[in-house]
Amino acid sequence: MIELYLLLILMILGAIIALESRNLLSAIISLGIVGFGLTLIFLVLQAPDLAIVQIVVETLSLIILIAAILKTTREDTTEEWGAKKIFLYLGGLAFLVIFLISVKGALKFLPPFGEPLMRMAGPYLKLGLEKTGAANLVAAVILDFRGYDTLGEAAVLFTAAMGVIAVLRKIGRKN
């Protein structure tokens, strides 16, 4: 339990540095702290499937982001001033207040940490091997019980790659 809190504090610090840093390269590396911290949390919570995906995705997205930085600029040039800055801070504060109020209401109905509701997951755990024949329960759930979700996820990735190829194409662009 204590290691989870330490990792969470580290991740929050990394996220704050990534937001506030003016050097984009150090911002991306601080963003990596969040991703790799999440990997460690998945390992601590005994989810190796997610940890494998998370560590590889994090490494690859860091490489892609650093490639984008090397191609463009290293300086964060956004300027916030005057009314825009006040509006941004007030909006953030209002969101935080509303979020905390709704969380206070919602927390009463959540099960305690480490004792999840097993209304759906219980039958999956019991009948997963028998119904699908897959020894890896995660594969049984994402490809059999929850196939729709996985198809949607694959479609999201497909659309993202299509978007990148379409935006960064050479042929048929005006300038």
Added chain:
Amino acid sequence: MKGMTLIVKTIARLISGLIFLYGIYIVLHGHLTPGGGFAGGIIIAGAFVLLILSEGSKKASSEIKKQRASVGESSGIFIFWLLAMLGLFTGSLFFLNLLPKGKAYHLFSAGIIPLCNIGIGLEVGAALFAIFITLAVLKTGEKK
């Protein structure tokens, strides 16, 4: 995109094949061990990204690679969708597991789940590689 030094090139050539094989292993054993199509596909893409980063790539060949990656990505998601639709046509149920389940803990078991994993692995690997090669082509294009 320019390549790196001889040391990096040699090491990358030696290692990328092993990474590729490991990715295929993760995809094929997705229904038995941790991993599956998503993780394995990304590892396969990582093998290609390592090769491109170390060896460098000419602009013309990058365009061809981009088109091939695009084809691989589209066919991967098509395989996955087709497997789902096959269940709908034959058994009137989307994502019906229509192949025999086989013995548990064996490589050929669990019906269509390994085939779905192969489709997802192809889609994920090719999509990530397509994104990477598109950015790489953009970089060489700007320098000229």
